[in-house]
Every structure is written in structure tokens, then in C-alpha cells.
Amino acid sequence: MNKWGVVVVAAGRGSRMGTAESKQYLPLRGKPILIHTLELFQSMEEIAEVALVVGGDDVERCSRLVSEHKLDKISAVVSGGGERQHSVYAGIAALSPAAEWVMVHDGVRPLVTPEAVRACCAAAERVGAAVLAVPVKDTIKQVDETGLIVSTPDRRSLWAIQTPQAFRRELLVAAHERAQAEGYLGTDDAMVVEWTGAAVTIAEGDYTNIKITTPEDLPWAEFLLEKRERGN
Numbered sequence: 545m546n547k548w549g550v551v552v553v554a555a556g557r558g559s560r561m562g563t564a565e566s567k568q569y570l571p572l573r574g575k576p577i578l579i580h581t582l583e584l585f586q587s588m589e590e591i592a593e594v595a596l597v598v599g600g601d602d603v604e605r606c607s608r609l610v611s612e613h614k615l616d617k618i619s620a621v622v623s624g625g626g627e628r629q630h631s632v633y634a635g636i637a638a639l640s641p642a643a644e645w646v647m648v649h650d651g652v653r654p655l656v657t658p659e660a661v662r663a664c665c666a667a668a669e670r671v672g673a674a675v676l677a678v679p680v681k682d683t684i685k686q687v688d689e690t691g692l693i694v695s696t697p698d699r700r701s702l703w704a705i706q707t708p709q710a711f712r713r714e715l716l717v718a719a720h721e722r723a724q725a726e727g728y729l730g731t732d733d734a735m736v737v738e739w740t741g742a743a744v745t746i747a748e749g750d751y752t753n754i755k756i757t758t759p760e761d762l763p764w765a766e767f768l769l770e771k772r773e774r775g776n
């Protein structure tokens with residue numbers, strides 16, 4: 545496997561969490577959520593460097609957190625933009641030119657495993673672009689603005705998409721640059737790359753790689769982390 549650069553995006557406000565403190569700094573098992581996420585990449589031999597993207601007002605305190613937690617793979621702490629996509633772009637630009645393969649990961653997905661990260665990278669090295677994903681468990685309906693069901697897509701073709709999302713750097717940069725020039729906004733990086741017509745594959749991940757989004761995610765994440773710390 546190649547050596548990888550990682551962009552961890554953590555510049556969101558966490559409005560759906562509804563806390564005064566942005567959700568990435570809330571504690572889980574005594575440590576900020578974001579630190580759990582960063583420690584995972586710090587521990588992996590395949591990861592050469594990490595660019596951390598945070599809110600403009602948080603650059604200083606995050607730089608301090610990085611030193612306190614001895615996260616020496618973090619090569620840059622930069623401020624993000626108004627949309628996740630802008631934050632990702634700032635992070636890619638902060639990675640050293642040596643990083644030919646890059647992953648983008650949400651700072652608020654602290655439960656991803658090294659095995660899942662490796663599976664995603666291996667798939668990207670085959671195809672050029674890959675994302676972690678899990679098959680959806682519910683039946684999904686498309687509903688119109690009046691609440692009427694329009695269609696029920698075949699569940700066998702539906703996957704819930706996670707991060708990391710892994711790419712050959714030049715492919716991701718070209719897609720982001722074109723999206724920026726044409727005003728296209730996607731909700732994930734795969735969407736930006738798909739929009740250019742390039743192929744993106746999936747690597748099957750784990751249901752436990754949750755994105756901490758709303759208050760009910762916190763006890764679930766706490767439980768999963770505790771279970772891991774106990775070794776099961």
C-alpha cells in the first residue's frame with residue numbers, strides 16, 4: 545500500500561447537535577471526539593501526514609490540542625470554509641506535494657477502524673477513487689413535497705456512504721477545482737468526483753462508523769468506544 549495523506553475536516557458548527565460547543569470538541573470517554581479521530585490516523589503506519597481543517601476561531605486551540613496529544617503526523621492546522629466542500633479543498637491544499645494519494649475523513653467519525661481505512665485505500669488504489677459504505681437496512685422511499693411516495697428504489701442497489709473517501713490526489717483536486725469554477729456543491733467528495741464522470745467504487749465498511757450528528761448519537765458512540773476499550 546502507498547503512503548497516504550489525510551484531510552480531517554472539523555470546521556462545521558454542528559447545528560443539528562444543538563450544543564453551545566461544536567460537537568467535534570464534545571468529550572467521549574474523557575477526550576474530545578476529534579482527538580479520538582486523529583489518534584486513529586496517528587496510529588496507522590500507512591498514514592504519512594494529516595491536514596486538520598477547523599473553524600477560523602479554533603486554529604490556535606487545535607494547534608495546542610495537537611501538541612498536547614503528541615499528534616506529530618499533523619502537518620498543518622488550517623481554517624475551513626462555509627461548506628464542507630470548501631473545507632476539504634483547504635485541507636487538500638495544505639497537504640505536502642509528496643502526497644499522491646489522499647483520504648478525506650469527517651472529524652466526527654471517531655469510530656472508524658484501521659481495517660476499514662485500509663480496505664478503502666486498497667479499493668482506491670485499484671480504481672482511483674473509493675468510499676466506505678454499508679448496505680442500507682431500511683426500505684428507502686422517494687417522497688414528493690406533499691408527502692406522497694413517488695418511488696421505492698430497489699434496496700439491493702442502495703448503500704449508505706461514510707468516510708474516509710480515498711482518491712488519487714490529482715483526480716480529487718481536478719474535480720474540486722472544476723466544481724469551484726462551476727459553482728457545483730456536493731454533500732461528499734465522491735459526489736464531486738462522480739459529477740466529473742470519473743469512476744468511484746465502494747469498499748464495504750461497518751455500521752459502527754457513525755457520523756456523530758444529533759444528540760442520540762453520543763451515548764451510542766460512548767458505548768461503542770467503551771466496548772472497544774474493553775477489547776470486544
Ligand SMILES: Nc1ccn([C@@H]2O[C@H](COP(=O)(O)OP(=O)(O)OP(=O)(O)O)[C@@H](O)[C@H]2O)c(=O)n1
Binds near residue numbers: 555559560627629651
Ligand atoms: N463548513 C464545514 C461543514 C462541515 N465540516 C465538517 O464535515 C464533517 C461532516 O459534517 P456534519 O456532520 O454535517 O457537521 P456540521 O456541519 O458541523 O453539522 P451540522 O450540519 O449539523 O451543522 C464534520 O466533521 C464537520 O466539522 C467542515 O469541515 N466544514
Ligand SMILES: C[C@](O)(CO)[C@H](O)COP(=O)(O)O
Binds near residue numbers: 628650731755
Ligand atoms: C461525507 C458524509 O459524511 C458521507 O456520509 C456526509 O455526506 C456528510 O454530510 P453532512 O451533510 O455534512 O452531514
